[in-house]
Amino acid sequence: MTHTNHRRGSRESLTKDFVILSMIEPTSEAQRTYRGPLEGRVKRFLEICGGHGPVAITARAGGRRLRYLKGWTREMDSGIHQASTLEEVIGCEEIEGGVGHAVYTDREAVVEVLRKLREEDLGLSIVVSGVFEEVFEACRRAGLKPHTVNMSLGTWGRMELLPDEPILELCTMCGHAMISRRLAEKMIERVGSGALTPEAAAVELGKQCTCNIFNTVRAAEIIKRTVAERKRLKMINT
Amino acid sequence: MVYVVRELCVACGKCALYCPVEAITVGEYAFVDQERCVECGTCIRAECPVDALRQPDLKPPRLLRKLFSDPLATFRETEVPGRGTEEMKTNDVTNNVKVGEAGWGVEMGRPGVSTKFTDVEKVTMALARQGVEFLDLNPVTMLIDKKTGMFTEKNPWGISPGEIRALRSLSAIIEFKTPKEKVPEIIKTLMEVSKEVETVFSVGLISRWKDGEPELLPLVRGIPGIRVYPNGKHNMGLGRPGS
Structure with missing residues (x-):
């Protein structure tokens, strides 16, 4: 899955687009149990992300995905597409697995989220998608440096x-x-x-x-x- | 396979509007082109106002269209929802892509065009000739002979190469590794094979961070025709165990 890697647009437009993801390696028992139960750590990840004005935030819980998306109200629901409030996502007690996402438009929010994640050392693999310079600057200010980077070389063929x-x-x-x-x-x-x-x-x-x-x-x-x-x-x- | 109950359909066109691969046309009633349909489930999720769409349980080989195309379907073999592995997202824990190595994700059919598997095989064969290391636990790798890149009947679903070639999906990601020295050669190979396919593919290059920048960035900067997009993904190295 590389689903946030090839977002298209001008640099100016992409500068207002960040995705933060948490994940764990399923075969790593050490990561699953690092500093306490995984579910509690993912819940904490969501609380941190939820505290900095996300455009979207998602939790996997009770066999479904709780989805908060800015502007989505219950009247807009259709079929399996059901809106959750921000409070429902970050207050969820039935978290499953190590995956959570949040989307931001603002680098300052990303800096604060990363700073908090570094301090709390939750043992979750954290991936940030966005314009390189913007993310590098957010890393620097949060006291981090990237471990691995996935660069998009664009789309080829027809x-x-x-x-x-x-x-x-x-x-x-x-x-x-x-x-x-x-x-x-x-x-x-x-x-x-x-x-x-x-x-x-x-x-x-x-x-x-x-x-x-x-x-x-x-x-x-x-x-x-x-x-x-x-x-x-x-x-x-x- | 997804089909329309003609007696119920009111030809409103909603399913056609939401279908990402334009497999649905509407005349007196909606009609699903089964060759183009990739079983992604989007039309079902769009909620037909008269409940005229049906998607019965699928069996191989048709099931593979869904596994490759519907992010809510999970590959039993990898336990990863969606279509690929965890790529670089947990590389801080797995160290799968090391310093001195290049990780690659060639996503056939992306964005939103879809791909025939004959095109997937053209690319895997071209890469196999370069001696790349295809990643295990990737759904495309499970369908090929890693030495030749050709489809093989030795796959978890027991389907024949001919049946695999008849597949179409919204996307199919080919994941592999090479030593970093091979980067220019792999790019050349991909450029050549991009002229032979009937679809598009998006290319991701995974690099470790070294000396203040992605280690592989200087290798790709000067290659004619290659543009590194301004945005990408960054693993923050916070996973700790094994890092």
Whole structure:
């Protein structure tokens, strides 16, 4: 799984996009039992992440995923896509496994989360996705240095099969490609016609990302920018 | 395989809108192109307003489409949900990619295009000729002969190479390691094979951190046609045991 590695967009847009992940190596008994029960440590990870204004945060609990996503309210639920509140995620008592995620738009929040994780030494493998310089600076200020880095060398092959750049920027925020290009186009179209707000359109896209690593704040900005650009082009052509 | 109950379908088009691979077309009723469908489950999760979609339990080889495409499906063999291994996310504990080594993730069909497995095999064969070390516990590795990169019937599902070649998935990640000296040669190989496939693939290069930067960054910086994207993933080294 490399699902946060190939997010597309300008450096400026990507600068407002960080994902923090916790995970353990399932075969490592030492990591499973390091400094107490795993579930308590993942719960603490979620509490720390939840305290710094995440756009999204996810816990695996009771055989399901508890998903808080900024802007997602219960009226927007559909099928298995059910919203949780931030309090429900960080207060969950039935944590399973070592995986948790949180998404941020702000480097300062990432610095604070990393600083706290370093101090508390939870023994969880922590991965931060984001623009290199931004993450390196966050590391430096938190007193950390990366252990391993995964660099994206981009996409190769039949590039003509890819959608336009704004659609790609939206769709690649779900690394498992659960967001269809048709849906992304439709959301832009509906925002353009005034039928939806950019924020509501971003939530509809984000719901499809079952890992809950979609950044609705960044997506709303991309949608707004694209609607404005298309209106501008339409005006030029008429 | 996912199908539409025609008697129930009202041709609203919702399933087609949510399908990531455009496998659903709508006329008098919705129709699922079974060759294009990768069994990712997105249409089912989109919640048909009249409950006209069905996804019965799948058996190999069709099951593999789902295992490779639906992040909520779990490979029994790896116990990892989704499609690959834990890659570099726990490298601070496993030390799988060491200083002096390059870890690679070539994700066929990504982003959102999907891939035929004939294309997956083209790439694994090209890499096998370079003598790469395919990673165990990766679903693609389980389907190939690691020496030749060709599909083999010696796989956990007991399906034939012909059945594997007929598969399509939203993505299939090929994970392998090489010594760092091989990086330019592997990039050249991938560039060549990228001209032969009918899809796209995204390339990730995993490097240890050394002397204030990713150890492999200087090796790729000057290669013509190669761009290192501004964003990536960083393992923070906080996993402790074994680190």
